[in-house]
Amino acid sequence: MSQIVLQTDIPGLPKFITGKVRDVYDLGMELLVVATDRLSAFDVVLPTGIPDKGRVLSALTTFWFDKTKDIVPNHLVATDMDTIGARLRDAGVAVTADLIALLEGRTQLVRKCEALPVECVVRGYLDGSAWKDYQTLFGHGGEVKLYDILVPIGLRQGEQFPAPLFTPAAKAHTGHDTNITASQAAEIVGSDLAKQLEEKSIELYDFAQSYAAERGILIADTKFEFGLLDGQLILIDEALTPDSSRFWEARTYKPGKAQASFDKQFVRDYLETLAWDKTYPGPELPQEIAEKTAGKYREAYRRLTGQELPR
Ligand SMILES: Nc1ncnc2c1ncn2[C@@H]1O[C@H](COP(=O)(O)OP(=O)(O)O)[C@@H](O)[C@H]1O
Ligand SMILES: [Mg+2]
Structure with a gap:
């Protein structure tokens, strides 16, 4: 180490x-x-x-x-x-x-690059803020509109969507990003660029999700950032990591509950046992929690790449 x-x-x-x-x-x-x-x-x-x-x-x-x-x-x-x-x-x-x-x-x-002010979120499975929002919706004829996209009613937490959704978010300078619809994204970056962002994000997700699934990891959702360089669309920032994505253990996956995840699960579970109000400053983590979390990050790397983390 x-x-x-x-x-x-x-x-x-x-x-x-x-x-x-x-x-x-x-x-x-x-x-x-x-x-x-x-x-x-x-x-x-x-x-x-x-x-x-x-x-x-x-x-x-x-x-x-x-x-x-x-x-x-x-x-x-x-x-x-x-x-x-x-x-x-x-x-x-x-x-x-x-x-x-x-x-x-x-x-x-x-x-x-000139970073585009839209976070490109792709969701293959229903969880996180989308699960929260989904539960407040009322549907007609077997479907509901989630961020303006028709999805089936009656999905459980963690259930896979029939096809991955592009659910962009507006970059916030402080605090949480806000979910927006694809047409709001088009207002921010223009409709041609918004279309490209959606197509490329879905293509990236589809590729990575099937690659990871073969290695026992479900990529429930992920976030990409893009920039422009001489008018060309470029992927920037980090991509397909446990920080920018929800990585789930495929072996124990079962919709209807929160899933075992590869990132901050131990940290979140630990923090929920404290009286901390989730505002700055955050608490120190016990060494055991930090170590277990490190183990999860290393395991994600090992499974996806088939290699040990380079020294
Ligand atoms: N090629 C690039 N050109 C311009 N900005 C970039 C580029 N790559 C990454 N960034 C920006 O650098 C920052 C990376 O730091 P990070 O810790 O991920 O920030 P955040 O707290 O916003 O997630 C992000 O704000 C991202 O938009
Ligand atoms: Mg970031």
């Missing part, structure tokens, strides 16, 4: 954005995306890091980018430390052995 990284600082390099999980540095035409070991639950970043989490997210995103590059191009330029070290030196950064050790395995050099 490598050191737990909760925050990073690269002297001499400006930050582009500090996300909940990623520290992103500005290299002009490119960005350096550093996945830390931070974990957020209920949209609050917890003070305890999860060992290896940043390396799993980074390696898994790289894995899927390679597998899906014929469906849609992505922003990845390089992950090797020779290329990254050279870019940093060009930017005037003193590249020390400590810096290399900090970044290695958790860092991606990517092309800077």
Whole structure:
């Protein structure tokens, strides 16, 4: 296990954005995306890091980018430390052995894009906020409209939709993103682009869902982010990780209840036992919970890629 990284600082390099999980540095035409070991639950970043989490997210995103590059191009330029070290030196950064050790395995050099303000959510199974919203709907003739899409009535929690749904969300600067309809997405980015986002998102999901299912993982839902580069649609951010998706254990899958999931299940279950009000600051996690969670992230990586996480 490598050191737990909760925050990073690269002297001499400006930050582009500090996300909940990623520290992103500005290299002009490119960005350096550093996945830390931070974990957020209920949209609050917890003070305890999860060992290896940043390396799993980074390696898994790289894995899927390679597998899906014929469906849609992505922003990845390089992950090797020779290329990254050279870019940093060009930017005037003193590249020390400590810096290399900090970044290695958790860092991606990517092309800077204009990120589109729509989160592209695809749902193959009914859960999360969609399950919450679904339960408030009243149907006619055997169907209800969920985010303007006709779906059967009487579905149980965790049940698979007849076909995956594209349910975009508007990016919120703070707090929760809000679910919007496909026509609202078209108002935000234009109808041609909205159509492309929907088609590419569904295609990516279909590919990944069948790939993962063969390896015992159900991808219940997932979120993609896209950017534009010279007018071309590019997949950005992270893709098909336990943070951006609901990964379920296929072996024990049974609709009608909450499923065993691959990500923050232990953390959420633990947090539900506390009196914490789910606002900042979050509580420390016991080491046992952090370790079990790390085990789940590593297992997702191992199952999907068939490899151990690179050292
Ligand atoms: N190629 C790119 N160009 C511009 N912005 C990007 C690119 N890739 C990722 N981003 C942005 O970097 C951030 C990644 O950090 P993350 O921790 O995932 O943030 P968040 O808390 O918003 O989920 C996101 O805001 C994402 O939109
Ligand atoms: Mg993110």
